[in-house]
Amino acid sequence: MDIFKIVGVGILGVITAGFIKSAKSEFSVFVVLATGLVILIMIAKGMSEVLLKFSEIVAKTGIPSALYGAILKIVGVGYLTEFSAGICEDYGAGSVGKKLQLSGKIAIFILAFPVIEAFINVVEKLAI
Structure with missing residues (x-):
């Protein structure tokens, strides 16, 4: 790039x-x-190069592929909604852009549940 x-x-x-x-x-x-x-x-x-390296790191650490997928989706949703909201704001539809940002934040929150759950499980195992 x-x-x-x-x-x-x-x-x-x-x-x-x-x-x-x-x-x-x-x-x-x-x-x-x-x-x-x-x-x-x-x-x-x-x-594509970054994603390949990231998947190699994930394979070495033993992180479940579902979490890897969730993290990539979270990043993708964040970038996509920011890009889309920027276009809306450029063309005078700032209110639509703000709603896109809100929907992106909600989607990220929903997609983050498996990651949060895995983090809590790791903390519970360390506490025992």
């Missing part, structure tokens, strides 16, 4: 959207969305 390429795509997308907005403002939304998707794809390519 090359941060300079990602920053370049972001700046180029914003400049392009600015030019298009002055001519046809309704099309600038699509330029910004496309720019965001390209950036996400670029980030996803770099994340």
